[in-house]
Amino acid sequence: DQQVKQNSPSLSVQEGRISILNCDYTNSMFDYFLWYKKYPAEGPTFLISISSIKDKNEDGRFTVFLNKSAKHLSLHIVPSQPGDSAVYFCAASGGGSQGNLIFGKGTKLSVKP
């Protein structure tokens, strides 16, 4: 019973184009959402986050959108670069378990030159 779902195991995008990674959640008590990026043989690293009181947060090439009514969030990367190739994890927190992140299974992004 997954509370955070990333339904696309992989995504391939051309360099310079937009990458859109999607995430769905089931627990309406979640109040923080985060995206982590993971390279092989390394730990996940924090990328960008959003509070449930917002619907958009932007940081350079990365933008996260939150649709609370649909329990859906997405990460947009524009323009995509080959160095963005990694596994991206969506995570959620809240409902009284501050700091305890619930992760999706990840989406492997490949950006082709």
Next chain:
Amino acid sequence: DAGVIQSPRHEVTEMGQEVTLRCKPISGHNSLFWYRQTMMRGLELLIYFNNNVPIDDSGMPEDRFSAKMPNASFSTLKIQPSEPRDSAVYFCASTSSRDRGLGANVLTFGAGSRLTVL
């Protein structure tokens, strides 16, 4: 800061042997988490500590797994006896629960310990 430090980076052992994984959190962080990553289940939380006290160990698979945090700068995850299905990458992460709101939720992860049980 050197970040979260985990050891060993790789461990290959035989079924039935005891395995001990170690973690040093970031100095000043008071919350520590152990996660396990497998292909089937992704990243799943095993246990977390706040101020060295275990808060939630509901993710620990069974009694063969145990975790300790004797002080603020060190934690261990022990598997005894180990089984082939324990093969996975084990991550330790830390944060400061004293940070408010989003800050407390941004975990910093170590590089992981890849465990192979033959």
